[in-house]
Amino acid sequence: MKKMMMWLIVLFFGSMPIFAQTSIDKPAATLKLTKQEVISVRQLRADIDRLENATGVKFTAEQRKDVLDSRINSMLFLQFCENEKITVSDARVNATLAQLKSQLGPTATDADLEKSLRASGVFVDPAVYVRQRLLFEAYIQTKKPAEIKAALTPPTADEILKAYDLAKASLVRPDTIRISVIYIDTKGKSDADIAKAKDTMSGISNTLKANPSKFDEYVLRAGDAAGYKAIPSLYLEKTAQSKKIFGDDFFNAAFQTKVGDISSVIQTPTGLRIVRVNEFIPQKQLTLSDTVPGNQNLTVQEFLAMQLASEKEQIFLNKTESDLIASLRKQATIKIFTDNLNW
Numbered sequence: 001m002k003k004m005m006m007w008l009i010v011l012f013f014g015s016m017p018i019f020a021q022t023s024i025d026k027p028a029a030t031l032k033l034t035k036q037e038v039i040s041v042r043q044l045r046a047d048i049d050r051l052e053n054a055t056g057v058k059f060t061a062e063q064r065k066d067v068l069d070s071r072i073n074s075m076l077f078l079q080f081c082e083n084e085k086i087t088v089s090d091a092r093v094n095a096t097l098a099q100l101k102s103q104l105g106p107t108a109t110d111a112d113l114e115k116s117l118r119a120s121g122v123f124v125d126p127a128v129y130v131r132q133r134l135l136f137e138a139y140i141q142t143k144k145p146a147e148i149k150a151a152l153t154p155p156t157a158d159e160i161l162k163a164y165d166l167a168k169a170s171l172v173r174p175d176t177i178r179i180s181v182i183y184i185d186t187k188g189k190s191d192a193d194i195a196k197a198k199d200t201m202s203g204i205s206n207t208l209k210a211n212p213s214k215f216d217e218y219v220l221r222a223g224d225a226a227g228y229k230a231i232p233s234l235y236l237e238k239t240a241q242s243k244k245i246f247g248d249d250f251f252n253a254a255f256q257t258k259v260g261d262i263s264s265v266i267q268t269p270t271g272l273r274i275v276r277v278n279e280f281i282p283q284k285q286l287t288l289s290d291t292v293p294g295n296q297n298l299t300v301q302e303f304l305a306m307q308l309a310s311e312k313e314q315i316f317l318n319k320t321e322s323d324l325i326a327s328l329r330k331q332a333t334i335k336i337f338t339d340n341l342n343w
Contacts, residue, residue, distance in 0.1 A: 026340045031072055033079040033332040041340050044068055054123045064341055074132070076328040081135050086142060088134040096130045136321070144320060151316035155308040163304045164288060171286040171300060173293050175238040178279040179254055181231040182218055185271040200227050201265045201272040208262050208274070215262060215276050233278070237293060250275075 028044040031037055048059050048067055059067065081087070101108045104116055113126050122129050140148050155163075164171070182204060184197040208215055222230035236242060236254055243251040250273055253266045257277045266273040284290070288301040295303075 027337050028068055028340055029072060029334065029336045031075060031332055031334045033076050033328060034083045035079060037075055037079075039068065039071060039075075041343075044071070044341075045343065047071065051123055054118060061341060065336075068336065068341070072334060073325050073329070076325070076332055077132075077135070080324075080328055081139070084139075084143075086135060086138050088131060088138060092134060093127060093131050096134065097126060100126070100130070139324070140317075140320065147320070148316065151313055152309065153312075155305050155312070159308055160288070160301060160304050163308055164300070167304070168285070173237075173281070173284045173286055173290070175283050176281040176293070177236050177238075177254060177259075177277050178281065179234050179236055180215065180219055180276045180278060181234060182215075182222065182228055182274040183230070183271055184228045187270045196227075197272055198265075201274065204228070205265050205274055212262055235281075235294065235296075 026041045027038050028041045029039045031039070044064070044067065048064055051067065052059055097113070101110070101113050104112050110126070117124075117126055117129060124132075182201075184201060186194045186197050189197070204218060208218070218228075219230040219232055222228055236246065236251070238255060246254075247268050247270075249268045250266055253263050254275050254277065257263045257275060259277050259280050261277060263273075263275040266275065286292075286300050288299065288304075290300050292298045292300060292303050
């Protein structure tokens with residue numbers, strides 16, 4: 001599920017044990033769906049302190065009330081799941097956490113995952129976030145199977161055509177070249193290694209000037225043993241974003257090279273490159289049957305269909321979440337001690 005319920009933002013705090021109140025620990029709210037629970041001012045302040053530290057924003061009284069409401073919603077949802085026997089196993093939570101980490105790279109840590117979640121607006125412990133997400137998925141699957149099936153109905157031809165008409169202005173393929181690259185990365189290398197890399201690339205360049213047909217052979221033999229690496233085929237778009245990604249030196253040299261020609265050694269901040277331009281693809285207004293720039297395996301039609309399906313699913317999830325919380329709050333007994341929210 002692409003969007004997490006807003007009330008999840010404080011679930012981590014809401015899932016902590018409810019300690020007995022002391023004479024100096026006033027209640028911020030009480031709630032009961034299936035059992036009585038208390039949210040103390042001390043706990044709420046701890047929640048808000050964590051969120052303020054994470055966001056760098058000082059919360060107003062109204063925002064404190066929003067945090068309290070979010071926590072109430074989370075706790076009601078947990079009571080509901082407990083009552084309805086909706087559960088997820090620790091093994092599934094751990095497997096999902098591992099999957100999320102793997103998407104960040106093979107060496108990603110727990111801290112990397114938490115940082116990534118915070119960047120997307122999730123300020124809770126990753127394990128709690130995942131458990132809540134899986135509980136909501138289980139709720140949808142067990143309580144709303146017909147509705148989710150209807151929501152996932154593929155978009156119609158008319159819907160795709162309407163989406164294409166609206167997006168047409170941005171569906172333009174820029175001037176693009178398809179290139180092959182022979183390279184050695186030198187960033188972080190010693191002076192001796194950089195000197196050796198320059199000698200290697202200079203030798204390759206001299207050979208190619210004498211016999212350009214050997215370029216494919218060099219690409220084929222690329223690897224650690226050869227002392228250089230290669231990218232057989234790479235599409236480079238003539239856009240400001242591509243220029244920023246690849247750097248001015250590489251970008252300018254590639255687009256100044258004619259189709260079929262091979263560049264001299266290009267020195268960049270990250271290494272040495274030799275480029276052959278294989279093909280020039282001029283700017284074009286994309287049709288539904290054209291492929292998406294940067295993804296030769298996906299057509300514009302398929303891309304729009306996926307986008308529409310995702311939007312339809314998100315609308316369903318948002319409404320389901322809103323309806324569920326409204327229903328739980330209507331059934332529950334909730335008392336908010338407004339005077340205790342001022343500090």
